[in-house]
Amino acid sequence: MKDTLGVLLAGGAGERLFPLTRERAKPAVPFAGQYRIIDITLSNCINSDLRRVYIMTQYKALSLNRHIREGWGPVVANELGEFIEILPPMQRVNKSWYQGTADAVYQNIYSIGSEEPKYVLILSGDHIYKMDYGKMLEQHEASGAACTIATLAVDPDEVAGFGVVEVSRNGEVTGFEEKPKSTKVRSPFNPDKVDASMGIYLFNTDVLIPELIADAEIEGSKHDFGHNILPKLLGRYKVSAYNFVDENRQEALYWRDVGTLDAYYEANLDICSVAPIFNLYDREWPMRTRPTQYPPAKFVFGEMGRTGMAVNSVVSPGCVISGSAVRQSVLSQDVRVNSYSDVDSSVIFQHVVVGRHCKIRRAIIDRDVEVPDGTVIGYDAKADKERYFVTPSGLTVVTRDGSLYENPVSQEFLQTM
Secondary structure, eight states, rough: OOOEEEEEOOOOOOOGGHHHSSSOOOGGGGETEEHHHHHHHHHHHHHHTOEEEEEEOOTTTTHHHHHHHHHHHGOOOOGGGGGGEEEOOOSSSSSSSSOHHHHHHHHHHOOOOOOOSSSEEEEEEEEEEEHHHHHHHHHHHHTOOEEEEEEEEEOOOGGGSEEEEEEOSSSBBBEEEOOOOOOOOOOOSOOOOOOEEEEEEEEEEHHHHHHHHHHHHHHTOOOOOOIHHHHHTTTTTTTEEEEEBBBSSSSSSEEEOOSSSSHHHHHHHHHSSSSSOOTTTTTSSSOOOOOOOOOOOEEEEETTTTEEEEEEEEEOOOOEESSSSSSSSSSSSOOEOOOOEEEEEEEEOOEEEEEEOEESSSSSEOTTEEEEEEOOSSHHHHHHHSSSSEEETOOEEEEETTTTOOOOHHHHHTTTT
């Protein structure tokens, strides 16, 4: 991996995670109590011994930049040429922000070229999975391909959100279509499945750079890897598919796009189960994050009807469960749940205070929210819609200023979530 440069795309606006992305970038959204979404991909990089990584940020990136600087800078050894470095839009080659995934990389050609990597690994910062990128590199070198696409077998009715990869029996890519509504393409290895792109691409640098330059000069291009770069490689270069090898070590492969509120919520609650599908406790594949200095979690009071307890839940450092009950929920750092309250099947971000006699169910509560005494959330959908953001499935999202904001996402779009 010493000849490989990682380029992690973390600049998406994350509209489908609104309002959680109203003030933060999607990769900076908390996950599983003490992590951020981007920590999962960065942990994969370190566990794969990939120690030169550029992170391309764009929208609302303050908290993301701080998290990376304070949490991930110390992980690598700068004196050995290692780095995890943020690259915001610098308008080095034009006067625009990033216009697409390929344009984001193109605008940083100078930075990439200065490292002189033999290979460039393109990654996304908003998926939950475990993958050894070194295994992908081994296959890439052995196949003699100019580009290798990581693929995942999905059901045909799930292809709308993926790039569909047509693969021959020898693993060579013969066709590529970005996010079709449906497809007749099937995997040669499983006729009931479709080989879908994971948004992970490994390029020979001497192929990637000329392709990015050529695409930048095409008027009307979306400047996107899936729509433009990959289809144009076919027939001109050898492109291979790498079938996802899951380091999660479970019977079923685990890869999640947490791009919608419901998908994000379900992925968090999976962590609470007795045997979670995504294992955070695997010492052979550790998940890292920015260290924070909080005291241990504390549970107080043991009176009848006023017992501090948490069952099937993730409770982070700094939390105080004071004479209240927490069930099947994720509590981030520094959360206080006061007496006689009940929190069920919810995800609560940092520095939240839940008052006394509150009832909260199927909710996501953003950071720094103070829930007043006696508040009821998740039991009356009509009342919740008057005060909070509620998804079509009935999941309630509570922010610091409640519903006093304009939702930039159309109601028509929400119905597709």
